[in-house]
Amino acid sequence: MKMKIVLFALIAFMVSCSTTTKITGSWKAADYTKGEEFKKIAVVTLAQNSTSQLIVEKTFVDRFKYLGYDAIPTSDFMVGEVVKKENAKMIDKMFKDRGVDAVIILSLLKVKDDVRYVQGSTPYGPGSYYGGYYGYYYNNYNRMNNGYYEETQSIFLESNFYDLREGKLISSIQTQTVDPTGIDDLSQSFSKTILEKLISQKLIDNNSVKK
Numbered sequence: 001m002k003m004k005i006v007l008f009a010l011i012a013f014m015v016s017c018s019t020t021t022k023i024t025g026s027w028k029a030a031d032y033t034k035g036e037e038f039k040k041i042a043v044v045t046l047a048q049n050s051t052s053q054l055i056v057e058k059t060f061v062d063r064f065k066y067l068g069y070d071a072i073p074t075s076d077f078m079v080g081e082v083v084k085k086e087n088a089k090m091i092d093k094m095f096k097d098r099g100v101d102a103v104i105i106l107s108l109l110k111v112k113d114d115v116r117y118v119q120g121s122t123p124y125g126p127g128s129y130y131g132g133y134y135g136y137y138y139n140n141y142n143r144m145n146n147g148y149y150e151e152t153q154s155i156f157l158e159s160n161f162y163d164l165r166e167g168k169l170i171s172s173i174q175t176q177t178v179d180p181t182g183i184d185d186l187s188q189s190f191s192k193t194i195l196e197k198l199i200s201q202k203l204i205d206n207n208s209v210k211k
Contacts, residue, residue: 019185021177021193024156028201029170032163037205038102041071042095046107050075052183056106059187063195068207072098092164101164106190109156109174154178155186159194161203173197 043060047053057073064071078094095103154176161171175193180186198204 019180019189021189025174027172041102042100044105103162112154
């Protein structure tokens, strides 16, 4: 009974968002074999907007903790401007001083605006038209007018997961989220999709079911 409750709680937690994020591409290091569990995972969000950074990092940290991992947001001790190649040694020391052995870096790839036609609700059927071509034209013109055009926005994001113990990239995932209602909605949907993929790649475990 306890196991059913835990599983139900996990499902409720992992689907608690309305927007869908789909994976457009993924990669896993073929030569990587997962060893001991990661002791602490740091979440890095590369965002110009500090509010967005805080929300995304908190969402990922919360989900990692729910899965049984110790996780920390890097916005607590590191600003985005220092995440540069020439600062690699300094950043590495920041992580080691805090006991971090895995890092996930989240970044925006692009935002794409589109316009799509939404078909009206009238079901398709050739039917019987009276009045020759005019009857066909009249009926189909009105059916077309039942539809409408709407603007859509796609957010393309990337996640890169590093094992600091080996100093290597072990997973890279690219995603697309269409029409999120806001940064909270986007963050929930994105984090859910990424963590589910990392679990399927056998890079992290769902330790919540072991409690």
